[in-house]
Amino acid sequence: MRYNRWVTAGIAGSIGIFVANLVSQVLFFQLGEEILFHSDQQSDKLIAVMTQMEPLPVMETDPGVYMTISLFIGALHGGVFAYIRDSLPENTIKSGLAYGGILWVLMALYFEFHAPFNMFGEPLPLLGLELFFWVIVVSVEGVLISTLYDRFGNPGLIY
Template identity: 30%
Template structure:
């Protein structure tokens, strides 16, 4: 018998994962990175950051939406969490069993999306230095893997050990 994950459980997992992602951004980019108005932090120190990044993020109008209208961006991050939960739900049967294996794969997918945006934006367009880009990519990893672990935990919780460990061919035959 194949265990079906409900839409509601998937939505719950996505929202919980999105919350984990948002909390990750709060700890990394806001607290350590200094992304809030009036703060410097690791990513916004004028001695190390390209002035273009600081100007676009903190000085030029209109300010980034996360500063100007944070609820819009936070809602978007929650929607991305829901999207990743549905993605995980669709590919999980093909992935090997185990929290770390599955969360690692999902975290990599989430991280690659975030790093692509960072690579094309701050690094490419705004000339952010390599070392600060690497730091930002590390911050994105914290957020991505926090989200992935929460999604996998919520969606895989309650599945029998035998079902989680069964190879794909055995599940397809059931």
């Protein structure tokens, strides 16, 4: 059964970013916590912004608001995916990874350069670790969006 492609794209994007947020929590704040937030290598300014300076990040102080906004952004990611789907590889997994690559270049790369490196003085090796984590996060998001969209909203795809 096929559903409206735009509704499907929005739902797929919201699910994709929800799961990507969970993955990022594990990578950045569990696996990477010691080196990213408790290391002598890390910028004191970045640590202070994340853990001490008021107001603390919204994801800490009001996770409901943070997640609501994330779901909206995810729906937009899904809409962009639907818009460019025909330009991506035909294979669902490859298209999801390609879209994850697009997200990485347009979102993660600029964010890491602009905020942690530029504004908070994060050292390059830690920036590199975060960019690696972002590859995983956006790949998960892209593959989920692609899988859900192709399964439920892409009228041109035949199974």
